[in-house]
Amino acid sequence: MIKSWLNPKLQEKIVFASLFLSTLIIVIPVILVVAVIVARGSSVLSFEFLTSMPRMGMKAGGIFPAIVGTFYLVVGTLIFALPVGIFCAIYLSEYSKRNLLTRVIELAIVNLAGVPSVVYGLFGLGLFVVFLKMGASILAGSLTLAVMVLPVIITASREALQSVPKSFREVSYSLGATRWQTIRHAVLPHALPGILTGTILSLSRAAGETAPILFTVAAFYLPRLPQSIFDQAMALPYHLYVLSTQVPNVRLELQYGTALVLVGLIVMTNLVAVVIRSYFRSRKQW
Amino acid sequence: MLFKYIGVFDFLLGARWYPISEPPRLGILPLILGSLWVTVGATVISVPLGIACAIYIGEIAPNWLKEILKAGVELLAAIPSIVLGFIGLVTLVPLVKKLFGLPTGLTAFSGSLVLAFMAMPTIVSIMEDALNTVPKSYREGSIAMGATKWQTIRRIVLPSAASGIIAAIMLGIGRVVGETMAVMMITGNAAIIPKSFFQPVRTMTATIAAEMGETVQGSEHYFALFAIGIVLFAITFAINLMADLSLHGKKGH
Secondary structure, eight states: OOOOSSOHHHHHHHHHHHHHHHHHHHHHHHHHHHHHHHHHHTTTOSHHHHHSOEETTTTEEOOHHHHHHHHHHHHHHHHHHHHHHHHHHHIIIIIOOSSHHHHHHHHHHHHHHTSOHHHHHHHHIIIIIIISOOOSSHHHHHHHHHHHHHHHHHHHHHHHHHTSOHHHHHHHHHTTOOHHHIIIIIIHHHHHHHHHHHHHHHHHHHHHOOHHHHTTTBOSSOOSOOOSTTSOBOOHHHHHHIIIIISTTOOHHHHHHHHHHHHHHHHHHHHHHHHHHHHHHHHOOO | OGGGTSOHHHHHHOSOEETTSSSOEEOOHHHHHHHHHHHHHHHHHHHHHHHHHHHIIIIISOHHHHHHHHHHHHHHHHSOHHHHHHHIIIIIHHHHHHHHTOSOSOSHHHHHHHHHHHHHHHHHHHHHHHHHTSOHHHHHHHHHTTOOHHHHIIIIIHHHTHHHHHHHHHHHHHHHHHOOHHHHHHSBOOOSOOOSTTSOBOOHHHHHHHHTTTSOTTSHHHHHHHHHHHHHHHHHHHHHHHHHHHHHHHHTO
């Protein structure tokens, strides 16, 4: 029995209105934040801002080395994380048996995905920078970011693999294919869009992270391009952090500009992922 | 390594964090409490709003609006924490200072607000997934009995999705506890035991990020920061485990 002192219809109206209001409270600030970044950042945004070195202790000039640094880091992360992630997902989805070990691995992956990024930074510092003596370098930073995005890539790839219908595999086996041939030719191609989407999304997250690169790559002010993977590098998110808290009296426009480039980069990457997903979804024939 | 110098209890419950005094005082209680205050604040703000938003998007909004709102929430999830921290620093912090007449706007309250916005995408998207898994026949059954849509949501859909909702809240809290950059920029970083929401606090994550660059490798302070990392790891591990168990318990049915 549903008791209420209000007419249920009226009650429903009030509740729905307040739910709608709550939704607006979330969505409107998002739009405002983006609008402010675009409005104030676009005034400094120019070809020169994107392609020149910072000058005068970062109070003038561009953000080119930070863009290049972030690009190197993302590529490095991709190289280290993607193969391991895919193989791990293939193992979990196609080979592993339902037993305690698999359950423990699953639990570990879920939990690793929730570990704070700063803890990954500590891990990278301890293992790559200090113990393996890489020093603060692009290599150490990419490895740290790779470790951080691995759980996400594994989960996404695994879901993609498992969404390939069982009948595909059965047909392949019935034609005499081995297990690996089946995976390679009948399963992987169909799972690829899902794997790609997950990977791109995780890379865009890696590009925006600051805490893991704080002690493993980041150079405070380095107005030249990194020479090798053993060099330190600037990176966009860290550059924004430095500009907004560490250097006094930086023009606000420069900070907004950096934020705009970073957000723009990430939103564009995410859009690519969305486009890939919807393109392949529309071609899906099962 | 660290516990050669200092007992576990002195570390966890010590009220003073003066890592560079001589001898260093390495009690992380103020940091734990700092994290706790900010987390509680962010949870109080984000959970009701997040749940309301998920219900609206998942159950009520017409399709065209649903897509727009979802895109908005996804956009929020895509904005890096450093950018939200920066925006919070230049807009929210002065506002809080003026609004409440405080000596500084860098407070636990400002931090909670920004963190709440970071937790919301997690809460909304996971909870919406949970709502989607509730079979349509449940809703139809309830509507057929003459219940209004809200009565159906309240009495049928929400209870059926309860475990997913709990998982969503847990993962949202996990995100807040581990958030680093925005917190470091906005909460003021005073390592004192906070007495009110309108005081600066310093969280565990911010301490690691701010001090690791300045400490000597192999010093007590260095190991203490790693130990804070372990504490953080343990906390988020427990939170995620609860979320996972909550989701998994349901699959038994």
